[in-house]
Amino acid sequence: MSISGKALCAGVAGWPVSHSLSPRLHNHWLKAHGVDGAYVPLAIPREHLAEALKGLRLAGFKGVNLTIPHKEAAFSLAHKLDAAAQAAGAVNLLIFREDGTLEGRNTDAEGLGESLRTAGIALSDKPATLLGAGGAARATILALDAIGAGEIRILNRHADRAATLANTLAPFVKAKLKPLAMNDWPAAARDTGLLVNATSAGMKGQPVLDLQLDPLPTSAAVCDLIYNPLETALLKNAKARGHKTVDGLGMLMYQAAPSFAAFYGVTPKVTPELRAELERALQT
Ligand code: NAP
Numbered sequence: 001m002s003i004s005g006k007a008l009c010a011g012v013a014g015w016p017v018s019h020s021l022s023p024r025l026h027n028h029w030l031k032a033h034g035v036d037g038a039y040v041p042l043a044i045p046r047e048h049l050a051e052a053l054k055g056l057r058l059a060g061f062k063g064v065n066l067t068i069p070h071k072e073a074a075f076s077l078a079h080k081l082d083a084a085a086q087a088a089g090a091v092n093l094l095i096f097r098e099d100g101t102l103e104g105r106n107t108d109a110e111g112l113g114e115s116l117r118t119a120g121i122a123l124s125d126k127p128a129t130l131l132g133a134g135g136a137a138r139a140t141i142l143a144l145d146a147i148g149a150g151e152i153r154i155l156n157r158h159a160d161r162a163a164t165l166a167n168t169l170a171p172f173v174k175a176k177l178k179p180l181a182m183n184d185w186p187a188a189a190r191d192t193g194l195l196v197n198a199t200s201a202g203m204k205g206q207p208v209l210d211l212q213l214d215p216l217p218t219s220a221a222v223c224d225l226i227y228n229p230l231e232t233a234l235l236k237n238a239k240a241r242g243h244k245t246v247d248g249l250g251m252l253m254y255q256a257a258p259s260f261a262a263f264y265g266v267t268p269k270v271t272p273e274l275r276a277e278l279e280r281a282l283q284t
Contacts (some may be wrong), residue, residue, distance in 0.1 A: 008037040009060065010263040013049065014067035017041045022065055024281050025256050029268040037264050049073050053094065053102070062263040063095040063103075065256075071135065078104025087172040088138045093259045105262075108139035111255025112225070113146045116194075118254075118270075119246045121221050125150035126193030128175075131182075131209070133161035136225050137198040138169060144196070145173035153178045153188040157199070189215035195238075197224045202232040209234050218242045227252055228282055249278060 012022040018041065026039035044052045046069050053074075056064060066074045071090035075081070078091055079101040085091045091104035128149040130140050133156035144152050152175050156162035162179035170177050180188055189195070195216060201209040203226050211234065216222075222238035227248035235245045253270045260268045 002036075003038050004036050006036060008035070008062050008264050009040070010037070010062050010064060010259075011040040011042040011056075012065040012067055013042040013044045013052065013070050015043060015045050015069060017043045017067065020067055021252065021278055021281055022067070022256065024278060025253065025274065026260055026263075028274050028277050029260050029266075030264070032271075032273075033264075033266045033268060035264045035266055039263075044070070046070070046073070050077060053077065057096040057100070057102075061096060063093065063259075065259050066092050066094065075104060078102045080104065082106065083172070084109050084139075084142060087142055087169060088135070089168075090135055090138070092255070093262065095262050105258070106139065107255045107258045108136065108251070109142035109146065110258060111253075112139060112143035112223075112251040114254035114257075115246060115250030116143065116147050116223065118250065119221070119244070121147065121194060121223075121244070121246070123148040123150070123193050127151040127153060127191060128194045128196065129153045129155065129185075129188050129192040130196050130198060131155050131211070132198035132200075133158070133165040134198065134200070137165060140196050140198045140225070141165070141169045141173060141175075141177065144194070145175045149175045149194070151176040151178055153180055153184075153192070155180045155182050155185060155188060157182055185211065186215040189220075190217070192216065192220050194221045194223065197222075197226065197232070197234055200226070202226050202234055204228045208232075213237055213241055213243075216241075216243070221246065224248055225251060230279065230282060249275060253278070 074091040085106040095103040154162040159181035166177035166179040221244040223246040
């Protein structure tokens with residue numbers, strides 16, 4: 001693939017950014033769809049985000065994705081926000097419009113919803129249980145609502161954060177949000193249709209999630225948002241008990257698709273080849 005003088009440019013802004021899989025992901029699609037474009041990592045310190053965005057826009061970039069620590073600052077800098085960004089209080093996609101405005105979107109909920117749907121998971125008013133109350137938990141609540149959860153039980157190590165999250169997200173969803181503490185797990189698990197881990201416990205370098213799956217009916221699906229490692233201890237245990245499982249790589253791929261469409265004007269396909277390339281990248 002060659003990059004011409006007319007190439008469409010975009011990238012991912014983070015600090016640090018070297019761990020990001022987004023360049024691999026978008027460059028896979030650029031090649032697969034024969035797009036004259038480039039997608040690059042943008043290492044931007046927190047205090048320079050606003051001026052770096054201005055420079056990228058003036059240099060003709062179509063927009064950027066945002067990762068840690070820029071998602072909340074990008075939310076404040078956007079001139080227009082979609083409903084998902086408003087609910088999340090964070091932006092992972094900024095589109096540079098021709099009139100000079102910044103359009104902020106959050107595609108994490110859409111990405112998780114699509115990942116769950118393609119795995120054949122629908123809740124049809126059943127309860128779902130969510131572990132965690134951080135940034136990813138916000139997107140998870142929207143996704144669980146979109147796939148038909150009747151009630152979302154939110155369990156967090158610090159229970160007060162679960163209560164705050166439920167209050168903040170309640171106006172955005174149809175599902176009933178029920179904040180609980182971690183020790184409410186056995187009661188919460190009993191009739192749940194889907195368990196989602198949106199904590200960072202189980203991530204490479206972090207302690208393993210301390211959770212006994214015994215109270216969970218085997219009919220319940222188990223999803224972990226973590227993709228490094230791809231098979232967390234939670235997913236391994238769930239598989240061994242016969243639960244349907246979904247790892248975090250699907251969410252990562254599907255949340256990137258709307259960004260690619262916005263930057264390059266082509267709706268990309270999530271394929272087994274893309275997944276294989278990302279799995280290889282995770283192993284190195
Ligand atoms: P965050 O805002 O820092 O929140 C971390 C959450 O994990 C908090 O609820 C925290 O509880 C909880 N936690 C941390 N250590 C714990 C432990 N040892 N036991 C129980 N709970 C613990 O992080 P985030 O941005 O929401 O990300 C959470 C996870 O989602 C990360 O692993 C991230 O990689 C993953 N993620 C994946 C995708 C994807 O595309 N697949 C997208 C976004 C995020 P307290 O509130 O009690 O501290």
